[in-house]
Amino acid sequence: MSATAAAAPRAERPAALEVENVVAGIGPLTILQGVSLTVDAGGVTVLLGANGAGKTTLLRTVAGLLAPRSGRILLYGEPIGGRAAHLVARAGIGHVPSGRELFSRMSVSDHIELGARLCEPKRRAELRDRVLTLFPEIAARLRQAAGTLSGGEQMMVAIARALMTDPRVLLIDEPSTGLAPKVVLSIFRTLPQLQSRGMSVPLAEQSLRSGFSVADRAYILRDGRIVMSGRPAELAADAGVVKAYLGG
Ligand SMILES: Nc1ncnc2c1ncn2[C@@H]1O[C@H](COP(=O)(O)OP(=O)(O)OP(=O)(O)O)[C@@H](O)[C@H]1O
Ligand SMILES: [Mg+2]
Structure with a gap:
């Protein structure tokens, strides 16, 4: 050189x-x-x-x-x-939109699965574990309808949904x-x-x-x-x- x-x-x-x-x-x-x-x-x-x-x-x-x-x-x-x-x-690129844009009758778990549809199937379980560890508050409410969550919990669901795409x-x-x-x-x-x-x-x-x-x-x-x-x-x-x- x-x-x-x-x-x-x-x-x-x-x-x-x-x-x-x-x-x-x-x-x-x-x-x-x-x-x-x-x-x-x-x-x-x-x-x-x-x-x-x-x-x-x-x-x-x-x-x-x-x-x-x-x-x-x-x-x-x-x-x-x-x-x-x-x-x-x-x-x-993951996006947590203005106003969170959750579906009020869908559960926490459904929102996480929505995000998971954009990630590689073999990584879903690992990503799901990761977001639920990050937000234990929503891990305890997987079956609860998003519309019945507190504002803070809704924010966590919106972030969790975006994180399921494993964004950079x-x-x-x-x-x-x-x-x-x-x-x-x-x-x-x-x-x-x-x-x-x-x-x-x-x-x-x-x-x-x-x-x-x-x-x-x-x-x-x-x-x-x-x-x-x-x-x-x-x-x-x-x-x-x-x-x-x-x-x-
Ligand atoms: N769908 C739309 N149709 C017409 N004008 C729009 C639309 N969306 C945004 N605007 C206009 O574009 C400008 C920027 O809006 P934007 O929502 O990006 O602002 P923002 O900084 O996010 O405000 P906020 O803090 O209130 O959320 C505003 O003047 C708004 O009225
Ligand atoms: Mg805005």
């Missing part, structure tokens, strides 16, 4: 998720106006923004529920933008909505266990405080644009953050 080749930088490991200049919308409405962000492998990245900033639209676009009009979405360097949602799920990247849309701070904390406490398996978690949040507490990188979204980004500790100390968040 020549000295030059030896000194050449090695190709960097790609980020878990890269969103590059994505424009997306619904019908004639353009909502995401060229969004770019990076989620590191094994990281928790928070997307912060007020009502209507575009957080849900961004997560839905990454999940393949909405096709980007332009721009790229890369999962470990592989372009996935524009693929159908079930193919995006197969590629390794887990998108979580506003896990704290409608939940008591103590319940939110107990859900956030499970994230390091996912990270320890190399999973990356982009999550949408309205609350700056709770978003900063859980993430290692933060983006602030307003009117479909990223207006600020950085490490949570730096942003929390920056007086411009609230203005960026609220606009004006």
Whole structure:
């Protein structure tokens, strides 16, 4: 090997998720106006923004529920933008949608089986054991109808369903909505266990405080644009953050 080749930088490991200049919308409405962000492998990245900033639209676009009009979405360097949602799920993206979207009459177990339909049959038992160990609260209620669970338990079922696809990247849309701070904390406490398996978690949040507490990188979204980004500790100390968040 020549000295030059030896000194050449090695190709960097790609980020878990890269969103590059994505424009997306619904019908004639353009909502995401060229969004770019990076989620590191094994990281928790928070997307912060007020009502209507575009957080849900961004997560839905990454999940393949909405096709980007332009721009790229890369999962470990592989372009996935524009693929159908079930193919995006197969590629390794799990999605916990806004409002959880559970079927109220279906049981906890049924929801877990729904997620399992997208994973390899021979891995189902192992994945089921893993999610039930992560959330013992729902393991004790497998036969209970989802509509009769508490908000926190419903959130756990929505996460468990997404984890059954064994994702490399887990998108979580506003896990704290409608939940008591103590319940939110107990859900956030499970994230390091996912990270320890190399999973990356982009999550949408309205609350700056709770978003900063859980993430290692933060983006602030307003009117479909990223207006600020950085490490949570730096942003929390920056007086411009609230203005960026609220606009004006
Ligand atoms: N199906 C739709 N039809 C028309 N407009 C929509 C639709 N979905 C979203 N929008 C608009 O797109 C913008 C972004 O909405 P989005 O739901 O992505 O925001 P958000 O940041 O998730 O807000 P929230 O914190 O309230 O969940 C809003 O102005 C919203 O009204
Ligand atoms: Mg939303």
